[in-house]
Amino acid sequence: MSAALIAQVAIGGLLMGLVYALVAAGLSLIFGLMDVVNFAHGELLMLAMYATFVIHENTGLDPLLQLPLVAVILFGLGAAIYRGLISRALDVRFNTGMVQIFVTFGLSIFLVGAAQLAFGSDFRSINDGFLSNRTAAIGPVVLPLSQLAAGLVCLIAFAALVLMSRTEFGRALEATREDRDAVALIGIDRQRIFSIGWGIGAATVGIAGVMLTNFYYISPTVGSNFALIAYVTVALGGFGSLLGALVAGLVVGLAEALTALVIDPSLKQIGIFAIYVLVLTIRPRGLFGRL
Amino acid sequence: MAEPILELHSVSKSFSGVAANVDISFAVTRGEILGLIGPNGAGKSSLFNSISGAIVPDGGAILFEGKPISGLGPVACTKRGIGRTFQVVRSFDSMTVLENVMVGAFARVQRARHAMARALEVLAVCGLDGRADTPAHALTPPEKRRLEVARALATEPRLLLLDEMLTGLTPTEAQEGVQLVRAIRARGITIIMVEHVMEILLPLIDRAVVLHLGRKLAEGSPAEIVQNPEVIRAYLGDRYGT
Amino acid sequence: MSLSLRPNAITKRRRRELLVGAVLLVLLALLPLPIGNVYLRGLIVLTLLYAGLAQGWNVLGGYCGQISLGHALYFGIGAYTSTILFTRFGIPPTLGLFVGSGLAALAALLVGWPSFRLSGHYYAIATLVIGLMAELLVQNWGFVNAAMGITIPFHAQSWLDLEFRVAVLPFHYVMLAYAAIAWIIAWLIEGSRWGFYWRAVKDDVEAAQSLAVRIFPSKMAAASISGAITGVGGALYAQYIGFIDPDSGFGLSLSVLIALPAVVGGVGTLWGPLIGAAVLIPLQQLSAAWLGGAGGGVDLMIYGALIVVLALARPQGLVSLFGVRSQAGGEVMDNG
Numbered sequence: 001m002s003a004a005l006i007a008q009v010a011i012g013g014l015l016m017g018l019v020y021a022l023v024a025a026g027l028s029l030i031f032g033l034m035d036v037v038n039f040a041h042g043e044l045l046m047l048a049m050y051a052t053f054v055i056h057e058n059t060g061l062d063p064l065l066q067l068p069l070v071a072v073i074l075f076g077l078g079a080a081i082y083r084g085l086i087s088r089a090l091d092v093r094f095n096t097g098m099v100q101i102f103v104t105f106g107l108s109i110f111l112v113g114a115a116q117l118a119f120g121s122d123f124r125s126i127n128d129g130f131l132s133n134r135t136a137a138i139g140p141v142v143l144p145l146s147q148l149a150a151g152l153v154c155l156i157a158f159a160a161l162v163l164m165s166r167t168e169f170g171r172a173l174e175a176t177r178e179d180r181d182a183v184a185l186i187g188i189d190r191q192r193i194f195s196i197g198w199g200i201g202a203a204t205v206g207i208a209g210v211m212l213t214n215f216y217y218i219s220p221t222v223g224s225n226f227a228l229i230a231y232v233t234v235a236l237g238g239f240g241s242l243l244g245a246l247v248a249g250l251v252v253g254l255a256e257a258l259t260a261l262v263i264d265p266s267l268k269q270i271g272i273f274a275i276y277v278l279v280l281t282i283r284p285r286g287l288f289g290r291l
Numbered sequence: 292m293a294e295p296i297l298e299l300h301s302v303s304k305s306f307s308g309v310a311a312n313v314d315i316s317f318a319v320t321r322g323e324i325l326g327l328i329g330p331n332g333a334g335k336s337s338l339f340n341s342i343s344g345a346i347v348p349d350g351g352a353i354l355f356e357g358k359p360i361s362g363l364g365p366v367a368c369t370k371r372g373i374g375r376t377f378q379v380v381r382s383f384d385s386m387t388v389l390e391n392v393m394v395g396a397f398a399r400v401q402r403a404r405h406a407m408a409r410a411l412e413v414l415a416v417c418g419l420d421g422r423a424d425t426p427a428h429a430l431t432p433p434e435k436r437r438l439e440v441a442r443a444l445a446t447e448p449r450l451l452l453l454d455e456m457l458t459g460l461t462p463t464e465a466q467e468g469v470q471l472v473r474a475i476r477a478r479g480i481t482i483i484m485v486e487h488v489m490e491i492l493l494p495l496i497d498r499a500v501v502l503h504l505g506r507k508l509a510e511g512s513p514a515e516i517v518q519n520p521e522v523i524r525a526y527l528g529d530r531y532g533t
Numbered sequence: 534m535s536l537s538l539r540p541n542a543i544t545k546r547r548r549r550e551l552l553v554g555a556v557l558l559v560l561l562a563l564l565p566l567p568i569g570n571v572y573l574r575g576l577i578v579l580t581l582l583y584a585g586l587a588q589g590w591n592v593l594g595g596y597c598g599q600i601s602l603g604h605a606l607y608f609g610i611g612a613y614t615s616t617i618l619f620t621r622f623g624i625p626p627t628l629g630l631f632v633g634s635g636l637a638a639l640a641a642l643l644v645g646w647p648s649f650r651l652s653g654h655y656y657a658i659a660t661l662v663i664g665l666m667a668e669l670l671v672q673n674w675g676f677v678n679a680a681m682g683i684t685i686p687f688h689a690q691s692w693l694d695l696e697f698r699v700a701v702l703p704f705h706y707v708m709l710a711y712a713a714i715a716w717i718i719a720w721l722i723e724g725s726r727w728g729f730y731w732r733a734v735k736d737d738v739e740a741a742q743s744l745a746v747r748i749f750p751s752k753m754a755a756a757s758i759s760g761a762i763t764g765v766g767g768a769l770y771a772q773y774i775g776f777i778d779p780d781s782g783f784g785l786s787l788s789v790l791i792a793l794p795a796v797v798g799g800v801g802t803l804w805g806p807l808i809g810a811a812v813l814i815p816l817q818q819l820s821a822a823w824l825g826g827a828g829g830g831v832d833l834m835i836y837g838a839l840i841v842v843l844a845l846a847r848p849q850g851l852v853s854l855f856g857v858r859s860q861a862g863g864e865v866m867d868n869g
Contacts, residue, residue: 037654085841094849095800097653098600102796105602105789106840113833220830224785228665231658239655267673273666280659281647343743369745381740383733387542394733397726398745406726407538424542446744 004140009261010254011141015151017253019208022154023226024233024245025161026204032240033173033197036086036100040108042227044202046115048074048209049218053124056213062130063213067153070210071203078202079195081107086198087191108223115220124218131214146214157207162242164200173197228269229256232276238289247287251275294357296321296450296481297342302351302361304337311337312348313505319450324472324482326492328516329502330525335485336378338502339452342483343375344368355450369398374448376439378455378485382427388438389414389423395445410445416474417441418467433464440471444480451475453484457491465491493517501525547724550803554720558713565705574701578773580814581708582766587794587806588715589762592722593641594792595800596731597755599649600657603664604763604791606644607637609671609782611764612771616683619694619772626695630768637764638757645756649749661785668783682778685771695772704773711769712807715762719803722758727751732801763791790817797843799850808851 027041038044051070052063061069089103090096126132134145164170175186176193216222233252237244252272259271279286295318304312312334319325327335340346342353344365353361360368383391392410393403400406414420417437422430430438436456443451457468465488472495476482486492493499493513501508501516503525509516516522538544561581565574586608594600614633618624624632648659672680690697697703722728733741734748741748771777781787790813798809817836824832847853 031654035654037658085845088845092845092848096848098796098800099844099848101600101602101654101657102793102844103841106837106844108837109789109840110834110837113830113835113837116830116833118830228662231662235655235658235662264673267669269669270666273662273669276662277666280651284647284651284655345739345743365739365742366745366747369743375743377740377743381737383736383740385732385736386729389541389543390729390732394729394741394746395744397729401726403724403726403729404538406729407541407543411538411541442740442744 006261008141008143009257012143012147013254013257014250015143015147015253016257017250018151018154018158019212019249020226020229020233020252021246021249022157022208023205023230024237024249025158025242026201026208027230028234028237028240028242028245029161029204030198030201031234033176034086034090034194036090037104038201039101039104039227040081040111041201041205041230042223042225043108043111043115044074044077044205044223045209045212045226046218046220046223047077047111048206049213049216049222050115050119050124051206052210052213053126053218056126056129063126063210064130064149067207067210070206074206074209075199075203079199081202082195082198083191087194108227112220112223119220121220125216126213126218129214144215146211150208150211150214153211154208157204158242158246161200161204165242169196229272232272234286235276236279236286238286241286241288244286244288294321295319296356297483298352298354299338299342300352300354302338302341302348302353304334304341304346304348304350306337310505312341315351315502315507317500317507317510319481319483321449321481322476322479323497324476324484324495326496326499326513327483327485327502328489328492328499329508332504333502334505335502336454339375339454339483339485342368343373343452369446369448372447372449373452374443374446374450375452376436376443376454376456380432380435380439382430382435382438382442384426384428387424387426388419388430388441391427391438392441392445395442398446410441413441413445416478417444417471433460433467436460436468437471440475444475448480450481450483453482455485455487457486457488469495543724547720550720554713554716558709561709562706565702571701574705576815576818578701578704578708579818580810581705581712582770582773583790583794583814584807584810585708585712585715586763586766586791587798587810588712588719589759589766590791591795591800591802591806592719592762593752593755593759595795595802595805596719596722596728597752598731598735598801599645599752599755600653600792601660601759601788602657602785602792603644603660603662603667603788604759605783605785605788606660606664606667607641607760607763608767608770608787608791609667609777609779610637610640611767612777612782613671613677613683613767614764615768616685616771616777617677620683620685625691625693626768626772627693630765633768634761634764637767638761641756641760642753645753649752649756661788664783664788665785668779668785671779671783678778680779682776682781685775685777687775695769707769708773711765716803716807718758718762719806722755723803727754731755790814793840797840797847797851799852802850802852804855805850805852808855812851 023045027038030036030038048070051073052066055061055066056063085103085107089100092099131146131149135142136145136148172193176190229252233245233248237248255271255275256268260268297319300316302312302315315338329335337346341348344363344367347362352359355371355373389410392413393406396406396409411420414423417440419437419441422434427438440456457465460468469491472482496513498512499516500510501522508525509519509522565577568574590604611633614636615626615629618629618632619626644663648656651659671677687696730746730748730751733746794809794813795806797813799805820832820835
């Protein structure tokens with residue numbers, strides 16, 4: 001096992017880690033905003049990937065160019081999900097927490113079924129995009145350009161998220177999270193904030209999805225795999241912490257890649273799960289989170 | 292004084308830099324009814340919370356029956372025999388009156404039958420046995436107060452902390468409350484009461500401790516307290532207009 | 534102290550519940566006799582199994598307020614343990630199920646110990662992740678035949694070995710007994726110290742603490758009971774179907790199906806899991822059978838939509854439609 005190989009695997013893992021970080025950031029944002037865990041988060045990713053695929057098939061538009069388009073579509077979808085379902089779930093008089101879990105869970109099952117109906121269970125992929133089948137070499141390390149680009153775009157999107165959190169809107173989000181009831185008094189429209197928050201959360205995952213289509217397969221169940229990694233990442237990084245999502249994403253990506261190399265590719269998730277169990281026992285609130 | 296059931300030695304507590312209790316010391320004799328008096332902000336609630344274990348004092352020591360209890364937490368303190376009511380009534384609204392009191396009774400017994408028997412007995416003492424099957428949220432405010440007391444009584448405390456049990460009641464209801472307090476003391480339970488209603492409290496208590504701005508201002512019999520010029524100025528003065 | 538308690542709402546209600554339960558038991562025992570259709574009988578058997586599983590889940594999820602999305606872990610442990618002991622070591626499942634349920638209870642304690650500190654969603658996620666982890670591990674574990682699963686060969690008709698040929702009827706009574714015992718355990722817990730404590734904590738944590746309510750030990754107890762009940766169900770299922778594999782033993786859809794009946798029927802109630810199972814399982818089975826194969830996804834859409842609609846429309850559970858006491862405790866998951 002050469003140093004070059006290890007370096008290649010590690011860097012590949014870190015790049016995937018950036019993708020995981022972005023997916024986790026979307027989840028963390030929504031949770032941090034309103035204490036809601038979106039169990040349909042993976043399915044939003046899946047929908048973004050299918051959207052990219054469909055648009056590409058019908059218009060030939062390259063995934064890279066679709067980024068703003070799909071981000072907007074997912075934004076709208078996220079906001080719609082909030083307005084249509086989540087706000088209703090939060091208004092429920094009994095067992096609110098449990099209702100919200102099962103509403104998003106039911107939604108995820110529904111979306112998987114819808115995707116199966118619309119596209120069938122076969123794996124799809126985009127093979128003729130700008131980034132497909134190209135590699136870049138950095139010294140002895142050779143990386144697929146698509147993965148490199150994915151990591152880069154996700155990092156940029158992450159930075160955008162951080163910048164946004166510093167703006168007035170970001171502070172309004174923070175204020176709404178701190179005290180939901182009081183913000184109405186200072187003129188912040190809670191419903192609007194929540195809708196936008198969901199929109200952004202969905203859009204982030206949409207960006208990750210678009211970049212994934214360049215090198216990952218597309219299927220109705222692709223979301224559940226990423227969702228799982230997202231939960232672990234958010235738990236590791238700490239719910240509600242953007243920095244935590246980034247650090248944790250990198251750790252998870254790296255762990256997954258190294259586990260695949262050292263143990264067995266089919267068991268690569270074991271590394272991630274082991275981390276999760278460790279975090280759970282030693283530091284339940286994660287690296288940067290507040291429980 | 293015989294061995295005191297409760298001793299406070301220089302108990303202090305601050306919240307975010309604001310001193311709630313400063314250097315509070317006094318002792319409570321077994322079997323007496325002690326009044327904890329003071330205007331709002333005097334530090335009565337945090338003292339209550341310290342004694343019942345809900346908060347941990349920053350300094351000083353609290354001894355219950357000779358053993359230190361600060362920092363043990365509310366569950367341990369209740370197990371040792373300290374019961375309390377809350378100023379804002381906190382009933383278990385999804386349960387009936389009987390079920391509420393049974394929760395308290397389970398502190399001493401394991402089996403539901405036994406808990407039920409003890410709960411029914413306590414309800415009788417508190418005059419609530421006619422309402423045993425009423426959902427707790429459907430009680431009138433004075434009944435809810437009595438439920439608070441009954442629940443705490445069911446844990447078989449030797450020291451009972453009553454937090455503004457008589458506040459906001461009509462004169463008739465207040466008199467019934469006084470009778471209940473006397474009935475509790477007759478069972479050998481020591482009582483510390485926080486109250487604002489002076490007219491009701493002073494005839495009821497054996498002794499009083501007056502707090503003002505976090506410190507102990509005075510201590511003594513009701514007669515002594517009423518005549519203490521500092522007390523009058525700080526607290527009673529507002530009420531009695533001297 | 535005299536223990537002749539005067540009848541009150543609690544004792545009357547408890548007696549009524551026992552009466553209704555007994556009547557229901559008799560009816561269910563007679564139910565399959567006029568039904569000749571094997572498929573229908575099988576459907577009832579599955580419904581009874583899930584009634585028991587749901588009741589077991591409800592002990593932890595409903596009464597104790599810890600929503601578990603990974604209960605398949607205990608099901609799978611029970612199923613695999615009993616199956617391996619039977620196929621490899623010749624130990625009859627009637628004994629094997631005790632071992633399986635014991636191991637499942639132990640697993641529940643191990644899972645609960647670090648995760649009960651977590652509030653609501655965190656706990657749900659933890660159970661989800663652990664459940665998926667278990668499935669992945671089993672899929673790659675050669676000793677249990679990894680992804681291929683284990684088939685239980687049929688030797689001879691036997692009650693001890695819980696082996697019956699094509700006859701479904703004996704399994705009906707086995708599953709009925711399972712559901713009945715699970716129900717009785719729930720009934721006992723409801724009236725016990727723990728039952729009261731869990732409801733108190735859901736209503737007001739501080740007040741509960743002032744009454745010396747310590748709930749971590751009782752949560753651990755709830756976890757082990759819940760795990761044990763689920764484990765037994767797994768063992769019985771394996772014998773019934775004659776086959777077990779990582780998907781049918783540890784899959785996520787299984788975890789969801791175990792949790793749903795109580796949620797749909799009414800968490801933290803005695804009848805909720807039963808009503809939920811009676812509604813959901815036939816629905817799920819029939820829609821999977823008619824729509825699953827060719828329809829490709831329609832069954833999932835209906836299933837998912839149903840969950841959403843029921844959760845929003847009847848958050849306190851279907852049990853509230855019957856005027857039965859619909860909330861055996863305040864907010865689930867608010868205690869944090």
